[in-house]
Amino acid sequence: MEVNKILILALLFSFLTFLLGISLGYYLNKYLFDLVYEEYESVKLMVESMQYLTNDENYCDIEKFNFLTRSLDELGNKIAILQNSKSFFISENKFRLLKAQYFNLQYLHMSLARKMMERCNFNASIIIYFYDDSIECKECDIQGYKLSLLKAKYRDNLLIYSFDISYKNSFIIYFKEIYSIDIVPSIILITKNKTKVFRGLTDYEEIEKDL
Amino acid sequence: MIYFFKEIKKKKLDTYPKVSIIVPAYNEEKNIEETINSLLNLDYDKDKLEIIVVDDGSKDKTYEIARKYEGKNVKVLRKENGGKASALNYGLKHASGEFIVTMDADSIVPKDALKKMLEYFDEENVMVVVPSIQVKERKKFLEMIQSVEYSYNNFLRMIFDKLNSIYVAPGPFSIFRRKVFDIVGGFDEKNLTEDMEIAMRILSFGFKIRYCPEVIVKTKAPKGFVSLLKQRLRWYLGFIENFLVYRKKITDKIVVNLVFSSAILFIILPILNLFLFLYDVIRSFYLQFLFYYHIDFNIKPIFEYSISNYHNIFGNLLVEYLSRGFFLLFYNIVLFLIFLFFILKSWKIEKERSKISLFIYSFVYIFMYSIFWIIAIYYKIFGKELKWGGVVWKNSLINKIKNGSK
Numbered sequence: 001m002e003v004n005k006i007l008i009l010a011l012l013f014s015f016l017t018f019l020l021g022i023s024l025g026y027y028l029n030k031y032l033f034d035l036v037y038e039e040y041e042s043v044k045l046m047v048e049s050m051q052y053l054t055n056d057e058n059y060c061d062i063e064k065f066n067f068l069t070r071s072l073d074e075l076g077n078k079i080a081i082l083q084n085s086k087s088f089f090i091s092e093n094k095f096r097l098l099k100a101q102y103f104n105l106q107y108l109h110m111s112l113a114r115k116m117m118e119r120c121n122f123n124a125s126i127i128i129y130f131y132d133d134s135i136e137c138k139e140c141d142i143q144g145y146k147l148s149l150l151k152a153k154y155r156d157n158l159l160i161y162s163f164d165i166s167y168k169n170s171f172i173i174y175f176k177e178i179y180s181i182d183i184v185p186s187i188i189l190i191t192k193n194k195t196k197v198f199r200g201l202t203d204y205e206e207i208e209k210d211l
Numbered sequence: 212m213i214y215f216f217k218e219i220k221k222k223k224l225d226t227y228p229k230v231s232i233i234v235p236a237y238n239e240e241k242n243i244e245e246t247i248n249s250l251l252n253l254d255y256d257k258d259k260l261e262i263i264v265v266d267d268g269s270k271d272k273t274y275e276i277a278r279k280y281e282g283k284n285v286k287v288l289r290k291e292n293g294g295k296a297s298a299l300n301y302g303l304k305h306a307s308g309e310f311i312v313t314m315d316a317d318s319i320v321p322k323d324a325l326k327k328m329l330e331y332f333d334e335e336n337v338m339v340v341v342p343s344i345q346v347k348e349r350k351k352f353l354e355m356i357q358s359v360e361y362s363y364n365n366f367l368r369m370i371f372d373k374l375n376s377i378y379v380a381p382g383p384f385s386i387f388r389r390k391v392f393d394i395v396g397g398f399d400e401k402n403l404t405e406d407m408e409i410a411m412r413i414l415s416f417g418f419k420i421r422y423c424p425e426v427i428v429k430t431k432a433p434k435g436f437v438s439l440l441k442q443r444l445r446w447y448l449g450f451i452e453n454f455l456v457y458r459k460k461i462t463d464k465i466v467v468n469l470v471f472s473s474a475i476l477f478i479i480l481p482i483l484n485l486f487l488f489l490y491d492v493i494r495s496f497y498l499q500f501l502f503y504y505h506i507d508f509n510i511k512p513i514f515e516y517s518i519s520n521y522h523n524i525f526g527n528l529l530v531e532y533l534s535r536g537f538f539l540l541f542y543n544i545v546l547f548l549i550f551l552f553f554i555l556k557s558w559k560i561e562k563e564r565s566k567i568s569l570f571i572y573s574f575v576y577i578f579m580y581s582i583f584w585i586i587a588i589y590y591k592i593f594g595k596e597l598k599w600g601g602v603v604w605k606n607s608l609i610n611k612i613k614n615g616s617k
Binding site for chain 1: 506
């Protein structure tokens, strides 16, 4: 076979390989997004079931609740990884919708947690953490690190709910108004006895005093 | 694709011509005996075989050891140190064969090497035939890596042969038609890589260089990292300089384009991958450091919490690499598989065994190759002076600018 024909074949083969790579990337990212979304649906199902049960019955299964908390945290980790990947195969709108739905799920879990704290022998503190991904916020990242340390120390006795204030979920707008959240990062700490608001970057030792 | 579609041609010889083998040697007292013995063992009519050992001013007992073999077939000459090319040219003046073979003094050849390689002079304009090269010993880690590299180069030679683009006539056992030296001249005594320079010069005259894959010449490979780096620097700087000189003189554009584009591909891609890999690693360490810095290095609770959540590690890793790593990973996998394909095809001829070690050494070789090229490019731009034996190199861009401004 002539050299020129071989080179053309080689070029075609390379192009097809390139196309295969792009297609595989697209389908794998789609599969990945669907995987995370399925996990969201599964956790949502568990939270809603427990919510219904707690509404009607005097239900106090702390172990199951803690398992649910961990599942929610894991889902949050995966969504964060997805966000950080900035994959161009995942549509921005689809991702924002997933994140907004996740925030709703967190709120649902938080109201469940408050019921558990009122009715059952469940001693935990709640941190509602506000950040903003629509702007450059290095202090938000640093606050995240400090909260990770607190979570590692207190585990199931500390529930951390993170919300992006640039999202339009009703409860986010509501909390911003009633607690006058005008800067990020901000933290609302809710314990059995009190509620405290920390505006701006707060060291973990300061938060720990009130836990 | 070239490998599958183009056939190799050769021609059986009716009579065997006279052959002169030139062995330039400098401080090779440990290797010269083995080399001479392997040449004396060649399956070739001894009346038509001439071995010329040229001692290039050795400071050890190379000359004395070689003299022991002086006789009907073996001539031993001595000259002042001037570098390998000068020794080869000196040997050429004393050679009487129709074919000239260059032979490194630390290499050994199989018995049937000459007869097999001469069959590849199937056309009048084939001026050089080159063999496969492999390392003599494969005991140390660096020797194993070089073994992979030589297999890779042997495969490339197969492809380049089919496109008449072999751009180096390696020192160990390349066969030249004697008359090519009358046409193109002898070896360039000032060149870093006289074997590459003469091959490109021969191509620029429109002649052909062929490859004989079934003859495997074993050569001594550098055992230490520094000596390996020095050797590779010489090769790569030699390639850059000789290619820049000959790319316009070689009239066959396919040759020029193929050599140039494959050089770009095989230099740039591994370097790019190396930088991407290092960027990833450094960025990960940096982010981890930032994290621990902002929590005052309270590592214990984080570590204990991670251990308690170990079952989630796989899930997170899957998300991490499917979302970010796969796209790049796919191309790395494709390139790596192509590289392995090259090696395995070459191994079919070399009859190599260990396929598991292939993966390990190939992976390390790809990175090491990139690092050597980065260093070579750095020296080409900023280097002051380098010395290899009798050859001094001062051809960096910085030196050229300084000399130009004077």
